[in-house]
Amino acid sequence: MELQDGGKVPYDLLAMATGTSAIVPNMPGVDLPGVFSLRNLEDAVHIKTWLREKNARRVVIIGGGFIGLEMSEALHSAGIATTIIHKDALPANRWDAALSAVMLEELQLSGVEFVAKAEAQAIEKGANAQLRVTTDKGAWEGDLVLLSIGVRPDARLAKSLGLNIGKTGAIAVNFSQQTSLENVYAAGDCCESFHKVSRRWVNIPLGDIANKQGRVAGRNIGGKPLTFDGIVGAQSFRLFNLECAATGLSEKEAVESGYSPVSNMTWGNAMAPPMGMSKIGMKLIADKSSGKLLGAQAVGVAGVVGRINTLSVALWAGLDLDQIGYLDLAYAPPFSAAWDIIHNAAQSLRRSI
Amino acid sequence: MELQDGGKVPYDLLAMATGTSAIVPNMPGVDLPGVFSLRNLEDAVHIKTWLREKNARRVVIIGGGFIGLEMSEALHSAGIATTIIHKDALPANRWDAALSAVMLEELQLSGVEFVAKAEAQAIEKGANAQLRVTTDKGAWEGDLVLLSIGVRPDARLAKSLGLNIGKTGAIAVNFSQQTSLENVYAAGDCCESFHKVSRRWVNIPLGDIANKQGRVAGRNIGGKPLTFDGIVGAQSFRLFNLECAATGLSEKEAVESGYSPVSNMTWGNAMAPPMGMSKIGMKLIADKSSGKLLGAQAVGVAGVVGRINTLSVALWAGLDLDQIGYLDLAYAPPFSAAWDIIHNAAQSLRRSI
Numbered sequence: 112m113e114l115q116d117g118g119k120v121p122y123d124l125l126a127m128a129t130g131t132s133a134i135v136p137n138m139p140g141v142d143l144p145g146v147f148s149l150r151n152l153e154d155a156v157h158i159k160t161w162l163r164e165k166n167a168r169r170v171v172i173i174g175g176g177f178i179g180l181e182m183s184e185a186l187h188s189a190g191i192a193t194t195i196i197h198k199d200a201l202p203a204n205r206w207d208a209a210l211s212a213v214m215l216e217e218l219q220l221s222g223v224e225f226v227a228k229a230e231a232q233a234i235e236k237g238a239n240a241q242l243r244v245t246t247d248k249g250a251w252e253g254d255l256v257l258l259s260i261g262v263r264p265d266a267r268l269a270k271s272l273g274l275n276i277g278k279t280g281a282i283a284v285n286f287s288q289q290t291s292l293e294n295v296y297a298a299g300d301c302c303e304s305f306h307k308v309s310r311r312w313v314n315i316p317l318g319d320i321a322n323k324q325g326r327v328a329g330r331n332i333g334g335k336p337l338t339f340d341g342i343v344g345a346q347s348f349r350l351f352n353l354e355c356a357a358t359g360l361s362e363k364e365a366v367e368s369g370y371s372p373v374s375n376m377t378w379g380n381a382m383a384p385p386m387g388m389s390k391i392g393m394k395l396i397a398d399k400s401s402g403k404l405l406g407a408q409a410v411g412v413a414g415v416v417g418r419i420n421t422l423s424v425a426l427w428a429g430l431d432l433d434q435i436g437y438l439d440l441a442y443a444p445p446f447s448a449a450w451d452i453i454h455n456a457a458q459s460l461r462r463s464i
Numbered sequence: 465m466e467l468q469d470g471g472k473v474p475y476d477l478l479a480m481a482t483g484t485s486a487i488v489p490n491m492p493g494v495d496l497p498g499v500f501s502l503r504n505l506e507d508a509v510h511i512k513t514w515l516r517e518k519n520a521r522r523v524v525i526i527g528g529g530f531i532g533l534e535m536s537e538a539l540h541s542a543g544i545a546t547t548i549i550h551k552d553a554l555p556a557n558r559w560d561a562a563l564s565a566v567m568l569e570e571l572q573l574s575g576v577e578f579v580a581k582a583e584a585q586a587i588e589k590g591a592n593a594q595l596r597v598t599t600d601k602g603a604w605e606g607d608l609v610l611l612s613i614g615v616r617p618d619a620r621l622a623k624s625l626g627l628n629i630g631k632t633g634a635i636a637v638n639f640s641q642q643t644s645l646e647n648v649y650a651a652g653d654c655c656e657s658f659h660k661v662s663r664r665w666v667n668i669p670l671g672d673i674a675n676k677q678g679r680v681a682g683r684n685i686g687g688k689p690l691t692f693d694g695i696v697g698a699q700s701f702r703l704f705n706l707e708c709a710a711t712g713l714s715e716k717e718a719v720e721s722g723y724s725p726v727s728n729m730t731w732g733n734a735m736a737p738p739m740g741m742s743k744i745g746m747k748l749i750a751d752k753s754s755g756k757l758l759g760a761q762a763v764g765v766a767g768v769v770g771r772i773n774t775l776s777v778a779l780w781a782g783l784d785l786d787q788i789g790y791l792d793l794a795y796a797p798p799f800s801a802a803w804d805i806i807h808n809a810a811q812s813l814r815r816s817i
Contacts, residue, residue, distance in 0.1 A: 307792075317795065318795060318802045319792075319793065319795035319802045319803070319804075320792070321802075322802045322803060323790055339790065340787065340790060341792075342792040343792045344792070345792045345793050345794040345795070346794050346795075346796075347794035347795065347796040347799055348796045349796060349798040349799070354799070356794045357794070358792075358794060414769075414770065416767075416770060416794050416796075416799045416800075417767065417769060417770015417771065417773060417774065418770065418773070419794050420770060420771070420773075420774040420793045420794055421770065421773040421774050421776070421777055422777075423774070423791070423792055423793060423794065424774055424775075424777035424778050424781065424783070424791060425777050425781075427781075427783075427787070427791060427792065428777065428778075428780075428781030428783065430777070430780075430781065434693065434780070437676055437692065437693060438776070438777060438780060439660075439672075439673070439694075439695040439696045439697070439698045439711075439776055439780065440672070440698050440773045440776060441698040441699050441700035441709045441710070441711060441769050441772050441773055441776065442670065442671060442672035442698070442699075442700065443699075443700040443701045443702060443769075445702040445707075446700055446702070446707070446769045447769075449671045449672045449674075449675045450672070450675060451672075
């Protein structure tokens with residue numbers, strides 16, 4: 112096989128797991144010592160070393176997606192103050208604004224500074240800390256700056272081999288994790304996955320998907336065929352005391368996939384009221400014409416990830432709101448009311464169609 | 465309509481929700497003051513009044529099913545010591561012995577006395593407390609005795625009306641909650657439900673099922689037809705720090721329903737190991753010929769009910785082990801490993817077929 116640069120790689124079979132590259136914003140100072148991205152274990156080791164060597168007391172995080180949020184929690188628990196600079200009004204844009212507002216409240220209660228609607232413009236040496244980040248809303252100093260505005264699939268090697276690249280920019284594969292070349296397989300963040308709800312090929316770089324694809328690729332390479340059915344978009348992160356999780360499509364993705372989404376927001380409790388009050392907010396998105404569930408998002412102190420996983424299986428199996436409104440779930444007062452928030456949300460959304 | 469006793473009840477339409485009766489063992493002393501069953505709110509009020517008036521310090525519970533176990537926790541948290549007298553070696557017989565052993569350990573760590581393999585023979589006045597329970601393993605005294613050996617559907621009124629009664633002893637209904645008489649509906653613990661896994665009509669007296677059936681009956685009576693698809697046998701209870709949950713069929717029920725069950729027991733963590741160790745034990749039961757999941761049971765400190773609900777939807781949708789082994793679940797280290805115990809358990813059981 113001839114590479115585009117003229118070099119040759121001799122191989123009988125190639126398995127690619129080239130992952131992602133962190134997106135580095137185009138602004139001065141991103142190459143300064145103390146400016147990091149977080150993409151792999153090596154990055155984490157470098158970050159920890161820098162924090163220790165500089166006796167870091169404050170970190171500026173650029174980007175309030177779930178990696179930035181998780182890092183704010185990790186740094187906070189290590190005794191390091193954090194400022195998150197985010198381009199939008201609320202963190203975690205994938206979630207409904209009402210749920211992201213709960214996350215923002217949790218951040219602020221935990222002492223994390225969140226600078227909303229701010230565009231980072233430059234990083235330079237700091238006066239009272241190692242570095243200073245200038246934005247259109249003012250400047251913030253920190254001993255380390257973390258860039259967490261996103262990642263993109265690393266398809267450079269794939270391109271140089273002439274492999275088909277999908278619309279997402281990730282390597283196109285079939286259900287066996289085989290690329291457009293018969294003897295080249297790809298797995299993980301660098302390649303696409305079939306989304307069972309949108310019925311499109313997507314790139315969602317998450318560790319659990321990568322693990323599954325890796326095993327499927329390995330099985331096929333090893334001669335024990337296995338297909339990877341796909342994903343439904345399940346994801347979660349913890350933010351201090353909050354569980355945050357989502358699955359399926361957002362309304363925007365639903366429209367892009369040809370559905371007519373309707374949605375609602377339901378506030379309920381993780382447990383029966385006499386057992387305490389543990390608020391959960393849950394957004395459901397469904398297709399107006401078929402009544403099928405398309406997506407769900409939830410935030411709360413307890414019982415969130417379990418419910419989103421429950422709904423992930425409903426998405427996997429293509430259940431509609433009528434079925435979800437009457438699902439048999441394991442009721443006991445410490446874990447839910449007799450009608451769970453899942454039932455209430457699904458029935459309420461069904462009535463609105 | 466003429467009742468069997470000769471009386472007449474004039475009605476155009478009847479909705480029955482006669483619930484269950486507690487099973488009272490056939491032994492001397494069950495009528496003594498201070499001997500209670502727990503079936504409804506009135507029972508709970510009487511129990512609380514007795515405990516307060518007698519300044520109760522110890523309670524003897526006969527029966528170590530989940531009602532007895534929940535009561536031991538409730539009493540313990542009210543500062544009242546409890547002894548559970550149980551006919552088998554381990555509590556909560558529905559769960560696998562390995563999981564019931566975890567419950568027993570939790571009971572003992574919490575200071576609840578568990579008398580195994582003991583048959584209560586008589587209740588009489590106590591010497592150092594209000595009452596004394598004599599068993600074939602010795603005698604235990606307490607200021608209150610709670611009988612929690614089970615309930616049976618209360619179908620007395622239904623029988624007197626000549627309604628069809630199912631093999632379970634509960635009122636037979638159709639998917640609209642209609643009994644064998646067109647204008648008589650039944651809902652709740654007194655009637656049967658269609659079990660989607662066994663495809664048989666069963667009687668599982670649980671509050672969430674009763675709520676659903678009540679709403680379905682009401683909708684049909686009110687002229688807005690709705691059917692109740694059925695149940696999968698999801699149930700849960702908390703035991704001090706443990707979440708205990710199960711869904712679907714036990715192996716015995718699977719055999720009775722015509723399946724050839726295989727099963728395995730998997731021990732894993734509720735979260736990724738670096739986030740702490742929170743042991744979960746999970747038993748899966750599947751059909752050998754089709755690979756379909758038939759049931760699941762789990763016990764652990766966290767993440768149990770959410771996983772059993774996830775598997776309840778898998779049962780609802782009839783998923784097989786191949787699909788369950790690769791379900792897309794919302795992975796983040798505080799909530800699971802990249803391969804969740806659900807994946808590991810399903811793949812392991814699949815390999816064993």
